[in-house]
Amino acid sequence: MDNERTIILSTADKTILMHLYKTYRTPQSLFQLHKEYAFSPAQLGSFVRKLGEIDIIELQEDSILLTEVGKNWLLANRNIIFFSQIQYSWREVPEELREKKINIDSLYLPKVRKLGKHFLEDLSI
Amino acid sequence: MTQPADIRISPKSYSKSPQEIDPEVFRKLRKLFTDIYWLEDLEANFLELWNVCSDEQQQDLVIELIHRFSYITSRELKQCGEKIADQVTNKWKLNPSQTILIAFAEDNKPDGSQALLQSIKDKFAYLDKWSENNFFNKLAVGAYKLKSGDTAVLIDDFIGSGKTALRKINWLFSVLQKRNVTECKIYVVALAAMESAESVLQSIPIDDYFSCYWLRRGISDEYNGTELVAKTQLMRDLEGILGDTFRAHKLKTYNFGFKCSEALYNLEAYNIPNNVFPIFWWPVLKAGKKKNPMFRHFLG
Numbered sequence: 001m002d003n004e005r006t007i008i009l010s011t012a013d014k015t016i017l018m019h020l021y022k023t024y025r026t027p028q029s030l031f032q033l034h035k036e037y038a039f040s041p042a043q044l045g046s047f048v049r050k051l052g053e054i055d056i057i058e059l060q061e062d063s064i065l066l067t068e069v070g071k072n073w074l075l076a077n078r079n080i081i082f083f084s085q086i087q088y089s090w091r092e093v094p095e096e097l098r099e100k101k102i103n104i105d106s107l108y109l110p111k112v113r114k115l116g117k118h119f120l121e122d123l124s125i
Numbered sequence: 126m127t128q129p130a131d132i133r134i135s136p137k138s139y140s141k142s143p144q145e146i147d148p149e150v151f152r153k154l155r156k157l158f159t160d161i162y163w164l165e166d167l168e169a170n171f172l173e174l175w176n177v178c179s180d181e182q183q184q185d186l187v188i189e190l191i192h193r194f195s196y197i198t199s200r201e202l203k204q205c206g207e208k209i210a211d212q213v214t215n216k217w218k219l220n221p222s223q224t225i226l227i228a229f230a231e232d233n234k235p236d237g238s239q240a241l242l243q244s245i246k247d248k249f250a251y252l253d254k255w256s257e258n259n260f261f262n263k264l265a266v267g268a269y270k271l272k273s274g275d276t277a278v279l280i281d282d283f284i285g286s287g288k289t290a291l292r293k294i295n296w297l298f299s300v301l302q303k304r305n306v307t308e309c310k311i312y313v314v315a316l317a318a319m320e321s322a323e324s325v326l327q328s329i330p331i332d333d334y335f336s337c338y339w340l341r342r343g344i345s346d347e348y349n350g351t352e353l354v355a356k357t358q359l360m361r362d363l364e365g366i367l368g369d370t371f372r373a374h375k376l377k378t379y380n381f382g383f384k385c386s387e388a389l390y391n392l393e394a395y396n397i398p399n400n401v402f403p404i405f406w407w408p409v410l411k412a413g414k415k416k417n418p419m420f421r422h423f424l425g
Contacts, residue, residue: 006131012141014134030155031148038141041151042168045158052159059159062152080132 007050012043014081020057020066021074027063157188163196163393170419174404177366177416186359190343190402194389195317197338202244202316202392205337209314210248212335214255217312219276221254226314227267229281229293237282237395239263241316245280264293268300276310276332282392284318284336285400286384287325294329317390319400320346342387343402360402367416368409374424379403397422 009017015037020028030044039047048064051057056070066074074081102108146154154175158164164171171191178184197205213219213226226245230236239262249255261267264279271277277297284290290313301309311331318326318336326334341347348356360381369376379399382388386400397406397420406422409415 006133008133008135010135031151034151034155035145040141040168041146041154042158042165043141045155045160046162046165048155048159049162062155077132080134084134 005054007054009050009081010043010046012037012039013047013050016044016047017051017056017066017074017081020064021071024066024071027060027065029063031062153184153188157191161191161194163198164191167419170417173417174419177410179362179366183359183363186356186363187404190389193341193343193347194391195338195340197316197390197392199393205316206245206248208337209245209335210252212314213278213312214249214252216335217333219278219312221252221256221259223274224276224278225259225261225267225270226278226280227261227264229264229279229290230262231264231293231296237392237398238280240395241282242280264297268297269304271301271306271309273307273309275306276312278312278314280314282316282395283388283390283398283400284313284315284322284326285382285386285388285398286319287322288384290322291325291329294331316392319386319388321386338390340388340390343389344381344387346387360404363404364402366410367403367407368411368413371407371409371424376403376407379407391420399424 016033016039019033019037030048033039033044034041048057048059051070052059052064055067056073057064058067158168174187175184178187213224214221226242228236228238228242230239242260242262246260249259261270267277279290279294279297281290294311294313297311301307313326313331313334315334315336317338317340320339320341323339344356344360345353364376364380367376380403382400382402383398384400387402388398388400390401391397399406399422401420401422406418406420407416408418408421
């Protein structure tokens with residue numbers, strides 16, 4: 001197994017890994033996975049290749065199962081695989097559009113004209 | 126072993142299967158996508174080809190041909206560049222002060238031979254005495270730079286039937302003759318060439334030739350007897366679903382690939398050669414219906 005390589009997992013790969021973890025030691029039919037999750041042959045084919053070449057899963061005819069190496073790998077990397085959020089580029093606010101932040105609980109003077117006509121009335125002061 | 130790889134979660138979303146597939150079809154497709162890694166990026170285009178096949182036999186032929194495809198990635202291209210540099214400098218031991226590498230391109234249009242030349246240029250960067258002056262991106266320019274005693278290394282990305290190479294080398298000979306350039310050595314280098322072109326290359330009075338990949342014809346070199354007849358007919362039927370013309374080009378010029386080369390080859394992110402079976406790149410179906418081919422070839 002090549003430690004230098006990077007493996008890129010899709011959300012489909014994560015779902016299949018979770019399924020294999022739950023059914024550890026029981027071969028899972030690839031066709032059943034297609035039926036159950038509507039994964040395409042391309043998604044499952046790519047999964048088998050990627051995870052098979054690094055011995056995370058084992059292909060037995062048309063079924064797959066998680067290997068012992070795979071189970072340990074999943075446990076060791078569960079934070080990255082199952083709990084990390086995908087960093088979509090559109091989620092990040094570009095630097096130039098960010099307002100200057102003030103510290104939590106620090107005092108500030110609001111701009112009165114931005115408060116709205118009924119702000120003080122709404123506060124019942 | 127708990128850290129086999131650096132893990133990244135892809136933000137790319139995959140379209141799920143719109144419907145349940147027949148188990149046997151699913152088995153074939155799943156296996157194909159496992160075996161052929163580069164098909165992943167061409168999923169939709171491949172499925173379009175799969176769906177226009179008239180029957181299972183045609184689909185099976187498409188699968189067999191895809192398994193035989195030589196798909197050269199940019200990483201392999203880099204390794205080939207190193208092999209070519211090694212061939213020129215260590216095996217042929219060509220003298221940099223008397224050698225020029227010339228792309229086969231003959232006019233002002235961008236060409237795969239120029240792209241290959243550009244990609245191998247840096248492999249000579251740290252070799253003694255090789256410089257920019259050793260590289261020419263057009264045959265017409267290189268032909269007039271050669272002097273008596275010089276060596277020309279003609280570079281092409283792909284040699285299909287070998288007839289285009291033959292024509293260009295004959296043209297080079299005629300120019301050298303007109304210019305009274307004698308004792309000029311000629312070598313030919315290709316990234317990939319059809320095995321069937323080797324006899325043509327051997328018939329030309331050049332000093333030597335080298336190709337990183339030698340390719341067999343996709344059908345004629347792979348089947349025999351009745352199977353060959355059947356597979357040939359299947360391909361004819363498959364090509365029958367393609368439109369007869371595209372712009373000013375006629376499909377019959379490219380049946381089984383240009384000059385019936387039957388090539389199964391693509392260099393990643395480059396224009397696919399017209400020597401490849403047109404079912405993989407011809408952009409229209411019968412009645413002018415557009416098709417998204419697996420690969421693109423610029424027909425102009």
